[in-house]
Amino acid sequence: MNALHELKEKFRPIISTYVESDAGQIDVMLGMIRPAGDPKHGDFQANFAMPLGKRAGKPPRDVAQTIVDQADLSAICQNVEIAGPGFINLKLDDDWIKQNLKAALADEKLAVASVAAPRNYIVDYSSPNVAKPMHVGHIRSTVIGDALTRVLNFVGHQAKSDNHLGDWGTQFGMILYGYKHFRDQATFDADPIAELSRLYRLVRKLIDYHGSKAKLPELKSALAELETQLADLKKQQSGTEEKAALKKIKKEVSQVGKRVTDAKEKLEKATTSISSVEGGELAPVAAEHPDIGTAVLLETSKLHAGDTENRDLWTEFLPVCKQDMQTIYDRLSVAFDMELGESFYNDMLGTIVDELEAKGYARQSDGAMCVFLDDFETPMIVRKKDGAFLYSTTDLATIKYRMENFDADACLYVVDHRQHEHFEKLFAVAKMWGYDEAELKHVSFGTVMGKDGKPFQTRSGDTVGLAGLLNEAEKRAGEIAKELNEGISADQLAENARVVGIGSLKYADLSQNRSSDYTFDYEKMLALKGNTAAYLQYGYARVQGILRKVEVDPVPLRSQPVDFEFATDVERALAVQLLRFEEALSDVLIDYKPNLLCNYLFDLGQTFFKFYDQCSLKDTESETLKSSRVQLCDLTARTIKTGLSLLNIGVLDKM
RNA sequence: GCCCCGGUAGCUCAGCUGGAUAGAGCAACUGACUUCUAAUCAGUAGGUCGCAGGUUCGAAUCCUGCUCGGGGUGCCA
Numbered sequence: 098m099n100a101l102h103e104l105k106e107k108f109r110p111i112i113s114t115y116v117e118s119d120a121g122q123i124d125v126m127l128g129m130i131r132p133a134g135d136p137k138h139g140d141f142q143a144n145f146a147m148p149l150g151k152r153a154g155k156p157p158r159d160v161a162q163t164i165v166d167q168a169d170l171s172a173i174c175q176n177v178e179i180a181g182p183g184f185i186n187l188k189l190d191d192d193w194i195k196q197n198l199k200a201a202l203a204d205e206k207l208a209v210a211s212v213a214a215p216r217n218y219i220v221d222y223s224s225p226n227v228a229k230p231m232h233v234g235h236i237r238s239t240v241i242g243d244a245l246t247r248v249l250n251f252v253g254h255q256a257k258s259d260n261h262l263g264d265w266g267t268q269f270g271m272i273l274y275g276y277k278h279f280r281d282q283a284t285f286d287a288d289p290i291a292e293l294s295r296l297y298r299l300v301r302k303l304i305d306y307h308g309s310k311a312k313l314p315e316l317k318s319a320l321a322e323l324e325t326q327l328a329d330l331k332k333q334q335s336g337t338e339e340k341a342a343l344k345k346i347k348k349e350v351s352q353v354g355k356r357v358t359d360a361k362e363k364l365e366k367a368t369t370s371i372s373s374v375e376g377g378e379l380a381p382v383a384a385e386h387p388d389i390g391t392a393v394l395l396e397t398s399k400l401h402a403g404d405t406e407n408r409d410l411w412t413e414f415l416p417v418c419k420q421d422m423q424t425i426y427d428r429l430s431v432a433f434d435m436e437l438g439e440s441f442y443n444d445m446l447g448t449i450v451d452e453l454e455a456k457g458y459a460r461q462s463d464g465a466m467c468v469f470l471d472d473f474e475t476p477m478i479v480r481k482k483d484g485a486f487l488y489s490t491t492d493l494a495t496i497k498y499r500m501e502n503f504d505a506d507a508c509l510y511v512v513d514h515r516q517h518e519h520f521e522k523l524f525a526v527a528k529m530w531g532y533d534e535a536e537l538k539h540v541s542f543g544t545v546m547g548k549d550g551k552p553f554q555t556r557s558g559d560t561v562g563l564a565g566l567l568n569e570a571e572k573r574a575g576e577i578a579k580e581l582n583e584g585i586s587a588d589q590l591a592e593n594a595r596v597v598g599i600g601s602l603k604y605a606d607l608s609q610n611r612s613s614d615y616t617f618d619y620e621k622m623l624a625l626k627g628n629t630a631a632y633l634q635y636g637y638a639r640v641q642g643i644l645r646k647v648e649v650d651p652v653p654l655r656s657q658p659v660d661f662e663f664a665t666d667v668e669r670a671l672a673v674q675l676l677r678f679e680e681a682l683s684d685v686l687i688d689y690k691p692n693l694l695c696n697y698l699f700d701l702g703q704t705f706f707k708f709y710d711q712c713s714l715k716d717t718e719s720e721t722l723k724s725s726r727v728q729l730c731d732l733t734a735r736t737i738k739t740g741l742s743l744l745n746i747g748v749l750d751k752m
Numbered sequence: 753g754c755c756c757c758g759g760u761a762g763c764u765c766a767g768c769u770g771g772a773u774a775g776a777g778c779a780a781c782u783g784a785c786u787u788c789u790a791a792u793c794a795g796u797a798g799g800u801c802g803c804a805g806g807u808u809c810g811a812a813u814c815c816u817g818c819u820c821g822g823g824g825u826g827c828c829a
Contacts, residue, residue, distance in 0.1 A: 627777040
């Protein structure tokens with residue numbers, strides 16, 4: 098049930114007479130029907146009379162009146178008013194609301210209609226690099242992709258999730274090199290994950306060290322040059338009085354000043370990297386492996402070329418690494434329909450490049466095979482001059498595979514917004530290549546920033562490990578649960594801590610508009626008060642508490658309901674909010690924004706708590722009113738539970 | 753240089769296909785647990801929506817310029 102949708106359909110034929118056959122305009126006008134901004138204006142408002150009035154050269158209020166007279170709204174609305182310059186305020190009819198509440202009550206899926214045109218979706222998310230420790234940044238892609246897949250399926254699409262693992266990249270070269278030169282066999286036998294992860298970090302550190310060392314003189318001279326440039330500019334600035342010239346110099350000073358800061362930061366990073374090795378026990382190791390950077394690349398290319406030793410090691414390492422990630426996924430209750438990593442596409446890459454070349458889309462440039470695109474300065478490189486393929490090649494192979502094997506109508510890539518340009522190029526090439534029917538969409542999300550306003554470091558420094566974050570979330574939820582529930586069993590406490598702690602962590606991410614960067618804040622991520630999963634879970638638990646206390650079984654009422662009664666305004670408000678669930682889900686899918694579902698659920702929670710405050714179930718005047726309220730409670734709980742389940746967040750009967 | 757994002761309350765953020773008085777949460781302050789669970793509720797305070805123009809009956813939202821911050825920018829992913 099979607100009141101907004103039904104209202105639009107009521108107005109559609111009338112609007113179409115105003116804008117003639119311009120179908121796009123009809124939808125624009127119908128889009129101007131929206132939930133009322135203020136409850137005193139009713140439940141919905143239509144704002145199309147103003148532009149239509151202008152178009153027809155008539156006063157908007159008159160146009161509004163004519164449209165309202167023509168539309169048959171009597172079944173849906175009990176009150177239609179024209180206000181201000183020509184707003185049409187619509188108030189839903191109580192009987193219509195009650196009837197639809199009954200339909201929701203009787204339906205497993207709360208009367209959420211399936212979409213008219215189901216599509217095949219592939220949702221590509223999480224996609225961590227195997228063998229690199231997962232960190233807090235990975236949670237965003239994972240929870241957003243998971244939620245979108247669930248919402249898509251719930252409304253009737255066929256959505257499959259794919260974890261496009263980075264299981265074929267340079268990081269494996271690092272591990273291979275580390276394993277061959279630095280492994281501690283005993284540790285590896287006992288705990289391969291820990292040892293591989295140590296080796297990865299060690300090799301990473303050595304590469305950084307040599308890289309920094311090589312770049313140091315260059316960085317120093319670059320900084321010195323910028324500093325003299327800055328000093329000159331400042332001298333010029335003090336000697337200039339003419340306004341326009343001064344403004345110009347000031348701008349340059351600020352720009353160069355910024356570059357100086359950047360250069361300083363780079364230099365500092367390099368020196369830190371160097372000093373962390375030099376003088377320590379790693380110094381001799383570093384000295385023994387001066388060419389580790391190129392050696393690692395060699396290991397990678399040997400792997401890709403089919404070298405037996407490296408292939409065997411890769412085959413041995415991969416399951417170990419995957420198992421490590423699996424423990425995180427298990428804790429998040431995330432499962433994928435498929436996990437076709439980069440390695441899966443390896444054999445297809447050569448053919449694809451050949452095909453692109455044969456069709457004239459790709460050509461050699463500086464030794465590399467490139468696809469040049471009109472709208473981009475730089476080409477998309479599909480094969481390096483050393484013959485190796487890149488992720489763009491793999492991504493093309495992935496598109497081809499998905500189109501051919503899954504008949505995909507749409508592919509969603511839930512990936513950090515820093516890859517924006519990569520995807521624009523990728524989609525442009527795919528289109529050129531013939532895959533121009535499917536919707537290819539980069540569902541980008543903002544970067545997780547540190548408190549310093551810079552993106553979270555992943556290579557060095559203290560990243561917040563995912564496992565540690567999950568532990569802390571459960572710990573904090575557990576402490577509160579213990580405090581509030583005397584005599585709770587250890588099992589229940591653990592379950593409560595898990596559901597609330599992990600749920601709130603996910604919700605913290607999902608409730609934010611995905612496109613914004615966000616500052617990582619331990620306290621906010623783990624908060625259990627205010628707009629959090631715990632708030633909604635608490636609302637659910639409260640309903641269960643009420644139902645236990647009043648000793649009314651809501652289940653029979655689902656198929657044999659009493660008539661709803663709105664004894665107070667808040668009951669009606671709760672009812673209307675409950676009927677907006679489908680609207681919220683369809684809003685989520687317009688631009689793939691799960692935060693809109695969070696917003697909806699939070700609004701529902703707030704309305705419910707108001708209802709809870711004002712409407713007693715224990716002391717109702719009549720049995721029918723009591724049953725009506727039980728029905729509202731039941732629907733609220735089920736809507737919260739269903740909504741949270743679409744975000745892959747659980748609920749508890751007691752908190 | 754060029755290209756993308758972003759700047760909204762002390763903090764973290766919603767709202768952005770133009771709509772009526774710009775909203776939450778946190779933090780602060782006041783009040784509500786002998787009452788269906790206080791992980792809650794009621795209330796107070798807090799804003800030149802980065803700046804300046806423009807379009808419009810109407811702009812946080814669209815356009816232009818400026819400014820500040822982040823990111824990307826041929827052989828990493």
